[in-house]
Amino acid sequence: MIWKDICDQARDHIKPNCMACPVCDGRACGNNVAGPGAKGYDDVAIRNFKAWKRVRINMDPLVAAAPIDTTFNLFGQSLEYPIFAGPISDVALHYGPLYDDTKYNHVLMKGCLDVGTRAFLGDSVDVRGFAIAMSALKETGGAGIPTIKPWDISILQEKFAASREAGAFAIAMDIDAGGLPFLKGRTPPAGCKSEKELAEIVQTAQLPFIVKGIMTPNAAEKAVRAGAKAVLVSNHGGRVLDGCPSTAEVLPAITKQVAGRAIVLVDGGIRCGVDVFRALALGADAVVIARPYITAAYGAGREGVAFLTRKIGEELKDAMELCGARKLSDISRDMIFCDAASGAFFL
Ligand SMILES: Cc1cc2nc3c(=O)[nH]c(=O)nc-3n(C[C@H](O)[C@H](O)[C@H](O)COP(=O)(O)O)c2cc1C
Known part of the structure; x- marks a missing residue:
């Protein structure tokens, strides 16, 4: 199996709003909603993708060869890679009827479990859908993270209890x-x-809580003060507010603000292992990837999900090896190229 074949197969099942592009950079889908596009008139999803590419890596192969360890621990879960599949809901509406949310979440969780990672599960207005998603979660031994919308507290109590x-x-x-x-x-x-x-x-949640949608140090500070154990730097892939900066651009200031008091995750346009390396070098603890898992699942089901995760995880290992990082905590800011004159690392 190669990634291009999975994309070709996905195109047989997916609605034309998504072109199942081998590199999902936000250009072909533009502002298609319904569909995977960004909101409004702007370029937030495209900017997310492009910003990672502006961060260049310092290669240093003059280090002793040693095994590369990409394992990551989140709230007691030991994971093979610092990579999570992101939440996507209303998949039939946005991508076509091959899956409904329950089936998609099931395939996503199983594929992630196969390679030792975990998935975030989306939530929408369909209350029955959430209940069914929770039964799939139970079946996997609780191997997914329900990502619940900011409803009123009474609805939240119900959804938290079900989770x-x-x-x-x-x-x-x-x-x-x-x-x-x-x-x-x-x-x-x-x-x-x-x-x-x-x-x-x-x-009320009574479980480690992750706040997704953090884009400023100030919002991160409020989330941490409110008791969040992790913040997820995200602009929802450009789907909630036009004109936002990219997640890569805001990540360094947010990690500085949080300074070890909470785990920092990031999503938005992360598409390969080098992007994961870039995110970790800018201070993130782990990454979340959403849209490409749709292509993986629509193209090759559970196997496609596992394939994509392993592919990106192995690319991360390659980047670590050639930069002298043997474990995730070795990845540091000085592994990123910094312009000597300006001190900038976004080029
Ligand atoms: C069609 C679609 C549906 C989404 N549904 C959800 C959702 O239910 N909950 C959520 O937190 N994020 C949702 N997202 C946002 C993603 O989880 C993620 O934050 C965003 O797509 C950026 O990551 P990416 O560039 O890797 O796709 C959705 C995104 C898309 C494209």
């Missing part, structure tokens, strides 16, 4: 989902939360 009952080891919330059309004008209201509301939500 715990299914054996989840953590809960995430895409706190930026207020930018999605279907969360607007709901009764009871859903969307943005104050720091105080978030603190109550974190307490």
Whole structure:
């Protein structure tokens, strides 16, 4: 199996809004929503992809050969790579009827488990869908992270309880989902939360809590103060607010602010092992990749998901080897090329 074949096979099943591009850079889908595109008129998804490429790596092959260890621990889960499959919901609407959310989450979790990683699971308005997703989670021994929308507290209590009952080891919330059309004008209201509301939500969850949709040091600080154990630097792939910077651009300031008080994850345009290396060198602990897993699953199901993860994980190993990093904690800022005159590492 090679990645190009998986993309070709995916194109037989996927709606034309997504071209199942071998390199998913946000250009072909543009602003197609429904579909995998970005919101509005701007280029946020494309900018996410491009920003990683502006970070160049310092190669140093003059180091003793040794095994490369990419293992990562998240809240007691020992993982083979610092790579998670990201949450995507309403897959039939955006990509076509080969999967509904339940089937997609099932394939995603199983494929990730096969190679020792984990998936985030999406959430949408369909309450029954969430219950079924939780039964799939239970079946995998709790190997996924429910990523719940910022609903009203009473709905959250129900969804948190279902997540715990299914054996989840953590809960995430895409706190930026207020930018999605279907969360607007709901009764009871859903969307943005104050720091105080978030603190109550974190307490109610009773599991390690990940706040997804952090794009500034200030928001990261509020999330950590509210009790989040991890922040996920994300602009929802450009789907919630036009005009945002890329996640790579804001990552260094956020990791500096958090300074070891919480785990820092990042998503947005991360497509290969060198991108994972770039993210870790800029201070992230691990990465999340979303859209390419759709191509993997629509093209080759569970095997496709495992294939993509292993491919990116092995590319990460290659980058580590040639930069002298033997384990993830060896990856450091000085492994990134820095312009001597300006001190900039985004070139
Ligand atoms: C069609 C589609 C549906 C998504 N659904 C969700 C969701 O339910 N929950 C969520 O937190 N993020 C959702 N996302 C955002 C992704 O998880 C991720 O943050 C974003 O796509 C950036 O990562 P990527 O560039 O690797 O795709 C969705 C993205 C797409 C394209």
